[in-house]
Amino acid sequence: MIHVIPSVARDLGERVARRTRLVPPLRPGPSLTLGMTAVAALVALALWLRLGPLPPVPRDTSPIITDRRGVVLYEPLAANGTRSEWIAEVPENVARATIAAEDRRFERHFGLDPIAIGRAVMHDVRRLRAVEGGSTITQQVAKMMLANQPRTFAQKLREAVVALRLEHRYSKREILALYVNLAPYGEQTTGIVRASRRYFGCAPEELTVAQAAWLAALPQRPSTPRRALARQRVILARMNAPAEARAERLSFSRKAPPLLAPHFVQRVLAEHHAESRIVTSLDADLQREIQGIIAAHRANLLAHGAHSVAVAVLDNRSGQWLAYEGSGDYFGDEFGGAIDGVTTLRQPGSALKPFTYALAFEQGFTPATVLADVPQHFPTAEEGVVYTPRNYDGTYRGPLRARLALAGSENVPAVALLSKVGAPALLRLLRGAGFRDVDRTADYYGLGLTLGDAEVTLEQLVRAYAMFARGGVPVASSALRVANNGLSQLTSRDSQLVSRRTAFWITDILSDPSAREYIFGSGGSLDFPFPVAVKTGTSQAYRDNWTVGYTRAVTVGVWVGNFDRGELRHSSGVTGAGPIFHAVMLAADRTHAATIVDRPPDLEQQPVCALSGARPSMSCPTIESEWLPRDAPVEFCAWHHDGYVAWPSEYHEWAGARERPTAIGQRRTANRARLHITNPANEATYLIDPTLRHQYQALHLRANAEAKWMIDGQPVAREWPLAPGKHLVTAVDSRGRRDEVRITVR
Numbered sequence: 001m002i003h004v005i006p007s008v009a010r011d012l013g014e015r016v017a018r019r020t021r022l023v024p025p026l027r028p029g030p031s032l033t034l035g036m037t038a039v040a041a042l043v044a045l046a047l048w049l050r051l052g053p054l055p056p057v058p059r060d061t062s063p064i065i066t067d068r069r070g071v072v073l074y075e076p077l078a079a080n081g082t083r084s085e086w087i088a089e090v091p092e093n094v095a096r097a098t099i100a101a102e103d104r105r106f107e108r109h110f111g112l113d114p115i116a117i118g119r120a121v122m123h124d125v126r127r128l129r130a131v132e133g134g135s136t137i138t139q140q141v142a143k144m145m146l147a148n149q150p151r152t153f154a155q156k157l158r159e160a161v162v163a164l165r166l167e168h169r170y171s172k173r174e175i176l177a178l179y180v181n182l183a184p185y186g187e188q189t190t191g192i193v194r195a196s197r198r199y200f201g202c203a204p205e206e207l208t209v210a211q212a213a214w215l216a217a218l219p220q221r222p223s224t225p226r227r228a229l230a231r232q233r234v235i236l237a238r239m240n241a242p243a244e245a246r247a248e249r250l251s252f253s254r255k256a257p258p259l260l261a262p263h264f265v266q267r268v269l270a271e272h273h274a275e276s277r278i279v280t281s282l283d284a285d286l287q288r289e290i291q292g293i294i295a296a297h298r299a300n301l302l303a304h305g306a307h308s309v310a311v312a313v314l315d316n317r318s319g320q321w322l323a324y325e326g327s328g329d330y331f332g333d334e335f336g337g338a339i340d341g342v343t344t345l346r347q348p349g350s351a352l353k354p355f356t357y358a359l360a361f362e363q364g365f366t367p368a369t370v371l372a373d374v375p376q377h378f379p380t381a382e383e384g385v386v387y388t389p390r391n392y393d394g395t396y397r398g399p400l401r402a403r404l405a406l407a408g409s410e411n412v413p414a415v416a417l418l419s420k421v422g423a424p425a426l427l428r429l430l431r432g433a434g435f436r437d438v439d440r441t442a443d444y445y446g447l448g449l450t451l452g453d454a455e456v457t458l459e460q461l462v463r464a465y466a467m468f469a470r471g472g473v474p475v476a477s478s479a480l481r482v483a484n485n486g487l488s489q490l491t492s493r494d495s496q497l498v499s500r501r502t503a504f505w506i507t508d509i510l511s512d513p514s515a516r517e518y519i520f521g522s523g524g525s526l527d528f529p530f531p532v533a534v535k536t537g538t539s540q541a542y543r544d545n546w547t548v549g550y551t552r553a554v555t556v557g558v559w560v561g562n563f564d565r566g567e568l569r570h571s572s573g574v575t576g577a578g579p580i581f582h583a584v585m586l587a588a589d590r591t592h593a594a595t596i597v598d599r600p601p602d603l604e605q606q607p608v609c610a611l612s613g614a615r616p617s618m619s620c621p622t623i624e625s626e627w628l629p630r631d632a633p634v635e636f637c638a639w640h641h642d643g644y645v646a647w648p649s650e651y652h653e654w655a656g657a658r659e660r661p662t663a664i665g666q667r668r669t670a671n672r673a674r675l676h677i678t679n680p681a682n683e684a685t686y687l688i689d690p691t692l693r694h695q696y697q698a699l700h701l702r703a704n705a706e707a708k709w710m711i712d713g714q715p716v717a718r719e720w721p722l723a724p725g726k727h728l729v730t731a732v733d734s735r736g737r738r739d740e741v742r743i744t745v746r
């Protein structure tokens with residue numbers, strides 16, 4: 001329908017041209033011919049502007065939206081559908097309120113309002129936000145008839161032309177009726193009939209002045225209905241409403257329509273058009289379970305000053321969304337509940353780190369490559385300014401194998417690594433992985449890029465992590481049950497964004513509980529009874545809190561924060577989003593596959609020195625194993641010698657600053673003399689989560705040596721199911737050494 005106008009214009013142009021050729025006989029002077037041609041063209045243009053074709057009035061075709069098995073997620077408010085919900089006559093209160101809200105000169109202009117346009121241009125010129133937008137009611141009807149195309153200049157011109165024709169074709173009252181029938185009134189409600197019923201439980205003609213004014217405030221910002229009260233006051237003032245109307249307290253109808261996954265439904269309605277029924281990819285059971293999980297964590301979130309939660313679950317094989325929660329409370333207006341947190345840009349914090357490591361692995365680094373976690377300064381794009389990254393806890397841990405550095409999410413080695421592989425290369429990888437809003441230059445972001453200074457959405461994050469779960473192959477996501485299967489197959493043949501080896505390494509590291517234990521402890525919300533690769537992130541000033549992770553089957557992302565960017569309190573990746581992620585993952589993954597990414601055949605487990613990452617010599621005190629290429633050249637550890645460590649130069653200062661270096665690789669030897677309970681920590685408090693199945697809430701008892709375990713003097717297994725109360729945990733090993741800690745379970 002958009003193409004109608006240009007083709008008519010061409011046709012018209014030809015006709016005008018033909019007519020001018022037919023005029024000749026009198027042979028007047030050339031200027032007169034030109035003048036007549038111009039007049040004819042102007043008349044033709046005016047006629048065409050006023051009389052040309054109109055796009056069809058959009059039928060209200062809100063379809064029923066179901067989950068993947070046919071469970072109804074959303075049903076249009078009127079089951080019987082379309083024009084029966086339209087009004088022909090606009091009730092007086094609604095008419096006056098709408099005109100006062102949108103277009104005060106509506107009765108006097110010809111479809112366009114030069115005064116409003118002038119004012120909007122002035123606002124634009126002074127770089128202020130246009131308050132009234134400059135669009136008349138007629139123009140807005142035109143815009144809705146043209147189905148909300150992108151806001152280009154050409155589109156605005158088309159709208160203006162259609163507005164002129166509407167004014168020619170219809171009376172002012174008819175145009176107003178079109179407007180109130182087509183306008184969005186929030187919460188998926190289109191048209192004044194449904195809106196009146198939805199909010200006030202009555203018909204439009206029964207609305208009071210105050211109610212009509214409140215409804216008239218909605219179409220401008222339909223996503224935040226309950227904030228319309230301030231605008232309602234302005235509208236009442238413009239209407240010169242009587243005092244009793246201004247004093248009226250609105251009481252809203254409590255009957256909310258059945259609506260599951262409202263943010264998702266809203267998105268599907270915006271992106272897909274169908275007459276009657278759309279079968280989406282969503283799993284209604286999982287969605288409900290996630291709503292329950294969020295409700296169960298609500299008090300804890302509020303304690304951290306967080307009002308919003310977004311959760312997205314992607315099926316790794318098909319790329320289909322299985323669950324999608326945008327804010328945790330769609331109808332909670334105080335904190336922007338209708339905003340879709342899945343598609344909102346936020347700083348991801350450490351959640352982008354795996355991509356820096358993936359890039360390094362692509363360039364020849366391995367998980368055994370040692371990175372320096374020591375005070376370092378890096379040059380920036382600004383001359384004379386250096387960048388000095390810090391770790392979360394302010395300490396430096398000396399040499400760290402890449403496996404430990406990534407799993408423990410240390411900042412300094414990640415920045416050091418990025419300085420080696422290059423920010424431009426990382427930008428290319430991030431964009432390839434679908435972070436399309438990371439669109440500035442490498443100089444703009446600098447090395448902070450790996451610490452999450454660029455903004456991403458939860459949706460992008462989940463899709464990008466699914467790429468690792470799929471062995472390095474990106475997937476196109478879909479909200480429908482079937483539609484783009486072809487597309488995702490296409491991408492799966494096409495593009496290996498990173499090698500399978502890199503995807504395996506990243507996955508193996510992120511699913512290695514012992515590698516992250518030195519930072520995150522164990523037995524917490526990042527540990528699962530089946531392999532889960534998981535990463536947390538916290539943005540600057542604790543505004544955003546993320547946990548993203550995947551199994552073979554699904555990728556789950558959780559964001560916790562505030563849409564007004566208010567800061568969180570005492571929240572890290574583990575305390576805010578972590579517990580919700582844990583519960584969602586347990587609910588979402590029903591397959592419990594033993595491997596996430598299959599190991600490439602050319603990798604084999606090889607011994608490495610825990611400190612230097614090289615092949616161990618006779619002097620190396622602690623030996624770990626790492627998946628390394630079978631044919632990699634063997635290099636023996638040159639750091640360990642009998643009785644001392646020959647530190648490479650970059651560690652001299654760090655090693656000298658501490659009496660006895662306790663790098664990760666040496667911790668075990670340092671504690672050898674006594675039995676030491678490593679989990680749980682002394683005086684730890686555990687909360688029993690009512691939403692989780694009991695068997696998933698065991699406490700993992702661990703010590704630095706094999707030990708027998710007792711709780712309150714009674715022998716127990718190493719996996720102890722939590723029981724409420726205060727408990728004494730005792731470990732005794734075969735040599736009679738013992739250690740005790742006290743814990744509380746609530």
Ligand SMILES: [Zn+2]
Pocket residue numbers: 609610611612616617619620621637638639640
């Ligand atoms: Zn060594």
